[in-house]
Amino acid sequence: MNNETLRETLLFQPKHGYDRMNDAQRTEMESYCKEYAAFMDAAKTEREAVTYAVAAAEKAGFRPLAPGMELKPGDKVYRNNRGKSILLAVVGKESLAQGANITAAHIDSPRMDLKPNPLYEDSEIAYFKTHYYGGIKKYQWTAIPLALHGVVYKKNGEVITVTIGESDTDPVLCVSDLLIHLSADQMKKTLAEGITGEQLNVILGTTPLAGDDGADRVKLAVMNLLHEKYGLVEEDFLSAELTIVPAGKCREVGLDRSLLGAYGHDDRVCSFAALLPILRLGTPERTAVCVLADKEEIGSVGISGMQSQCFESFMADLCDGQKVSLLRCFENSFCLSADVTNAFDPNFPETCDKRNNSKLNYGVSICKYTGSRGKGGASDASAEAMGYVRSLFEAHNVVWQIATLGKVDQGGGGTVAAYMANRNIVTVDAGVPVLCMHAPWELVSKYDCYMTMKAMEAVYAGL
Numbered sequence: 001m002n003n004e005t006l007r008e009t010l011l012f013q014p015k016h017g018y019d020r021m022n023d024a025q026r027t028e029m030e031s032y033c034k035e036y037a038a039f040m041d042a043a044k045t046e047r048e049a050v051t052y053a054v055a056a057a058e059k060a061g062f063r064p065l066a067p068g069m070e071l072k073p074g075d076k077v078y079r080n081n082r083g084k085s086i087l088l089a090v091v092g093k094e095s096l097a098q099g100a101n102i103t104a105a106h107i108d109s110p111r112m113d114l115k116p117n118p119l120y121e122d123s124e125i126a127y128f129k130t131h132y133y134g135g136i137k138k139y140q141w142t143a144i145p146l147a148l149h150g151v152v153y154k155k156n157g158e159v160i161t162v163t164i165g166e167s168d169t170d171p172v173l174c175v176s177d178l179l180i181h182l183s184a185d186q187m188k189k190t191l192a193e194g195i196t197g198e199q200l201n202v203i204l205g206t207t208p209l210a211g212d213d214g215a216d217r218v219k220l221a222v223m224n225l226l227h228e229k230y231g232l233v234e235e236d237f238l239s240a241e242l243t244i245v246p247a248g249k250c251r252e253v254g255l256d257r258s259l260l261g262a263y264g265h266d267d268r269v270c271s272f273a274a275l276l277p278i279l280r281l282g283t284p285e286r287t288a289v290c291v292l293a294d295k296e297e298i299g300s301v302g303i304s305g306m307q308s309q310c311f312e313s314f315m316a317d318l319c320d321g322q323k324v325s326l327l328r329c330f331e332n333s334f335c336l337s338a339d340v341t342n343a344f345d346p347n348f349p350e351t352c353d354k355r356n357n358s359k360l361n362y363g364v365s366i367c368k369y370t371g372s373r374g375k376g377g378a379s380d381a382s383a384e385a386m387g388y389v390r391s392l393f394e395a396h397n398v399v400w401q402i403a404t405l406g407k408v409d410q411g412g413g414g415t416v417a418a419y420m421a422n423r424n425i426v427t428v429d430a431g432v433p434v435l436c437m438h439a440p441w442e443l444v445s446k447y448d449c450y451m452t453m454k455a456m457e458a459v460y461a462g463l
């Protein structure tokens, strides 16, 4: 063997995705990313993502899974978990006793939720008080255009859907930051303290109610606008889920248009990659399951989070149809926990181990473990599980790379992986590398989005 062959044979030398892609794949990538961008514009909250997924699933021939339903190979079913998470399955040729091929991603993203009693007036400006959801750098959410999304449950049982700030003719909302001229004290604070949670107050209006000389005329005028448009009264905020998200659409980024910028790629970029292939699936060998969960950003807790028994309920209904034990099914299942990871950022090289960090345009990132400071909270996939994914991706020509979330002592993060593994399901983390994760505007590469969708396709197909 000459030295060049020796190098080729012995050393692991990942290649840039664009050096591996042919013209047909490039066309497919562009068309996939257009569809993804449209999904992002339609789905900025978990509820909107579920609404989108239900409509797409119905169109693709999926029907709601009912207990006791008789299921045969090729049947397509789904369950809408209270409008906030969704589970889909395509029944395979093999018995569920052989296990299922599962993908699990999350459709919630960091944002600012309205407090239960949010509306107030100060100095003749009307505001919403918020409580942020998930991990955010608070200063990033000031002085940018914001939109209001959500639902309000009214006393008479009517549920009102609210969206303000997304159409070109809509007004947007905003949190103010301090002018630099008067920021002598603020500029001495840390980034964590420069803007506090209680300062994330959203400006709603400044016009007083005409012909009124009572208190809080601006607040009353704003409430009147909400009443005219949605029939709301102030007490309705108590039974609402209203949330403030960045306004605007998913856009191409870079002169070469190779990136996509949007709010909430984490983790709708993996959610869409998992959703689309299952909608197009024929009859797989093993039953294919896709879970789009809520509440990952606050610990996968609650009725719509990945720790919820809602997953058991759905899987048990599938298993019951085949007289198979749920625990046996779990024991033989495989799950790809599909969540984003950090792309290497040359602006902050000191935070990562460059040799083990994912890079833009090198394909879907496989993460053996997430967690922080000594793998705390990680699922930590076994050699066998990693080996399965390696073989699977190889067999389906999926371009992948390895990922770890930052330097060992720097921090870290979690995903739904541990909650799947706790169920006795072999689980590996994989997903799209992201720049400025959890910022109001996150960046991903089109190539990695496309490859992650190919990876999910491979999971459903199996080895």
Ligand code: MN
Binding pocket: 106, 266, 267, 296, 339, 340
């Ligand atoms: Mn995530």
Ligand code: MN
Binding pocket: 266, 297, 438
């Ligand atoms: Mn996240």
